[in-house]
Each structure stands twice: as C-alpha cells, then as structure tokens.
Amino acid sequence: MKKNKRIVIKNKFRLLSIIFVIALINMGITTYSLNGSTAKANSLDDATEYLNVYVDTNDTVWSIVNENLENIELNYRDIRDVVENVIEVNSIENGKIVPGDVVLIPLR
Known part of the structure; x- marks a missing residue:
C-alpha cells in the first residue's frame, strides 16, 4: 500500500x-x-514617412515646417507641435540649424 x-x-x-x-x-x-x-x-519609427529637407541660408526650423506644412498628414493642433516634433526627431539643440544640414520632417 x-x-x-x-x-x-x-x-x-x-x-x-x-x-x-x-x-x-x-x-x-x-x-x-x-x-x-x-x-x-525615441528612435525613428519605421512606419513613419519622412521628408528630407536640405537647409539653405537663412532657413529656420519654423520656415522649413511652414514651407512643407501641406505635405504633413499628421494630425497636429498647432504648427508649434509640428516644430517641436521636428526638433525632437532631429535632435536639434536650441533650434540651431546650419546650411547643408538635412532635416527630417515626419509626414505621417
């Protein structure tokens, strides 16, 4: 048992x-x-499409975003949100860009 x-x-x-x-x-x-x-x-998302913009003389992040605003399909409430996103994606310090830089603009 x-x-x-x-x-x-x-x-x-x-x-x-x-x-x-x-x-x-x-x-x-x-x-x-x-x-x-x-x-x-914080790294670039593979699902997001980006537009490469070459920085020219007297360009600012604001002017680049404003010139390409019609191409951006993201739903932002304000252009300031787009500028903030571009600065974050490109790791731009103090908003300073120089001619010859390439700025990535998220499209969607």
Whole structure:
C-alpha cells in the first residue's frame, strides 16, 4: 500500500520570505526588460514617412515646417507641435540649424 506523503511546513515565516524574495526578483527582471523596450520610443519609427529637407541660408526650423506644412498628414493642433516634433526627431539643440544640414520632417 502507498502511504500518502504530506508536506509539513514547519516555519511559515521562512516560506513567506522565500516567496517574497522570488516575487521581488521577478518584478525586477520584468521592470528591467521593459525599460529596454521603451528606450526605442525615441528612435525613428519605421512606419513613419519622412521628408528630407536640405537647409539653405537663412532657413529656420519654423520656415522649413511652414514651407512643407501641406505635405504633413499628421494630425497636429498647432504648427508649434509640428516644430517641436521636428526638433525632437532631429535632435536639434536650441533650434540651431546650419546650411547643408538635412532635416527630417515626419509626414505621417
């Protein structure tokens, strides 16, 4: 005949501590892996189409966006949102561009 073996928990505190540590490790691994995937949010999106615009003398981000506004199919409430997006996509510091630069303008 088979004897039914029972698991006897002698120290409940130790068991709960082990479960808690395993849960913390699992949450840490999950958080770390999710941070790696969200870092790509700032990179260029493959699904977005871009227009390459060569910067000429006296061009500003505002003037470039204004000249190409009819080509942009994104739903922005204001031209300032488009300019902000162009500055972010191109990593332009202080809004400074120089002749010869290439500015990417997201179209959709």
